[in-house]
Amino acid sequence: MPPPVYYTNCNSAAAPDGIPVPLFLPNFDLQHLNTLGVPVKAQFYVSVTSEEELLEALRYARNEKLPLFILGGGSNIVLCDDLPGLVVHIRLQGKTLVAEDNEFVWLRVAAGENWHELVEYCLDFHYWGLENLSLIPGSVGAAPIQNIGAYGVELKDVFEELTAIDIRSGLPVTFTRDSCEFGYRDSIFKGRLRDQYLITAVTFKLHKQPHLVLSYPALREALAAHADDAITPRQVSQVICEIRRNKLPDPAQIPNVGSFFKNPVIPATQYESLRANHPQLVAYPVDDQQVKLAAAWLIDNAGWRGQVCGPVAVHGQQALVLTNPGHAKGHEVVALAEKIQLSVFEKYGVALEPEPRFYP
Ligand SMILES: Cc1cc2nc3c(=O)[nH]c(=O)nc-3n(C[C@H](O)[C@H](O)[C@H](O)COP(=O)(O)OP(=O)(O)OC[C@H]3O[C@@H](n4cnc5c(N)ncnc54)[C@H](O)[C@@H]3O)c2cc1C
Known part of the structure; x- marks a missing residue:
């Protein structure tokens, strides 16, 4: 184990040469993160609130040859065991209006900002486009990792660019929308460049005039009493928050990571033969060739909704959510997920892919 460098106070501490450095905490409990x-537990943990602290943390990990884990709000990870190396908790803050024209504003937001607080901020300042993504937990820096999406909108629809640090070299890099290779709950940072870049800020391109997306059936239904031109983005946000609060368990009350599986995308031909045997199958067309199945329907109809397996459970209202009321170990959560995957595959011949990322 490398010798840790300690200074007495995380953010106001200073090394002998006057450069502020973060505090590296050994054997740090991550249960509440x-x-x-x-x-x-993390072998070492550090919370960074400035780019200087961040670079210092990266230097430390590099010098001591510690593997790095980047932590945001911890809402899309399954920690299967203690984490070796250094956990860097991103707490960079700040929002800057970098440009505007008649139609758009470009807002640069630091990675450690809370996602839903950003949505609220944009609603207050009449920067439109984020309202459908209300109440998604987590940080701004993690949002591009899986191209967060909800109620007919994805991050990529409002994304301009991001800045990141190459973890190996410590050098800054800019990624445009194309270079992020966004897909359904996916980006280059989940694939080819997994765990290689640390996102420090995201720039959003937001509308100055309301630009409502009301296509999602549950949203349309909830707003059915209103004429389209009388609906405001604030109303859309409020309705979505209400739907989400009714549908999803609050992680502060019942620990969970939201949807545990992605909705599987299958060839239209496979969908047709499945539908012949299961006429109630819930699905959405992706294009002429592909269909997206509702993973919740598959799990529910395989008999898993409400099932309790020791300390872990499948949520009673939403079969896509695995909950951890008994503070299970990560591997117990994974074991239940694997049982569900197997049973859905045996019944429907469809493979479910987990949405959160498993560590270490
Ligand atoms: C109740 C609930 C509801 C949810 N609903 C939705 C939803 O509707 N739509 C949706 O898309 N997601 C949803 N999620 C999933 C989750 O909120 C999002 O994926 C969110 O973006 C994760 O952010 P985070 O800061 O918590 O990331 P973390 O869980 O901390 O990290 C996730 C991954 O990103 C990496 N990472 C984090 N920050 C950075 C950074 N700055 N630079 C580089 N890598 C980084 C981590 O290393 C990890 O691999 C939900 C989760 C919960 C618990």
Whole structure:
């Protein structure tokens, strides 16, 4: 184990040469920093609130040859065991209006800002486009990782660019929308460049005039009493918050990571033969060739909704959500997920892919 460098106070501490450095805490409990409430420890933990602290943390990890884990709000990870190396908790703050024209504003937001607080901020300042993404937990810096999406809108629809630090070299890099290779709950940072870049800020391109997306059926239904031109973005946000609060368990009360599986996308031909045997199958067309199945329907109809497996459970209202009321270990959550995957595959021949990322 490398010798840790300690200074007495995290953010006001200074090294002998006057450069502020973060505090590296050994054997740090992460139970309250992951929304699944899994009790694991980090070999070392550091919370960074400035780019200087961040660079210092990267230098430390590099010098001591510690693997790095980047932590945001901890709402899309399953920690299966104690984390070796250094956990860097991104707490960079700040919002800057970098440009505007008649139609748009470009807002640069630091990675450690809370996502829903950003949505609220934009509603207050009449920067439109984020309202459908209301109440998604987590940080701004993690949002591009899986191209967060909800109620007919994805991050990529409002994304201009991001800045990141190449973890190996410590050098800054800019990623445009194309270079992020966004897909359904996916980006280059989940694939080819997994765990290689640390996102420090995201720039959003937001509308100055309301630009409502009301296509999602539950949203349309909830707003059915209103004429389209009388609906405001604030109303859309409020309705979505209400739907989400009714549908999804609050991780502060019942630990969870939201949807545990992605909705599987299958060839239209496979969908047709499945539908012949299961006429109630819930699905949405992707294009002429592909269909997206509702993973919740598959799990529910395989008999899993409301099932309790020791300390872990499948949520009673939403079969896509695995909950951890008993503070299970990560591997117990994974074991239940694997049982569900197997049973859905046996019944429907469809593979479910987990949405959160498993560590270490
Ligand atoms: C109740 C609930 C509801 C949810 N609903 C939705 C939803 O509707 N739509 C949706 O898309 N998601 C949803 N999620 C999932 C989750 O909120 C999002 O994926 C969110 O963006 C994760 O942010 P985070 O800061 O918590 O990331 P974390 O869980 O901390 O990290 C997730 C991944 O991103 C990496 N990472 C984090 N920050 C950075 C950074 N600055 N630079 C580089 N890598 C980084 C981590 O290393 C990890 O691999 C939900 C989760 C919960 C608990």
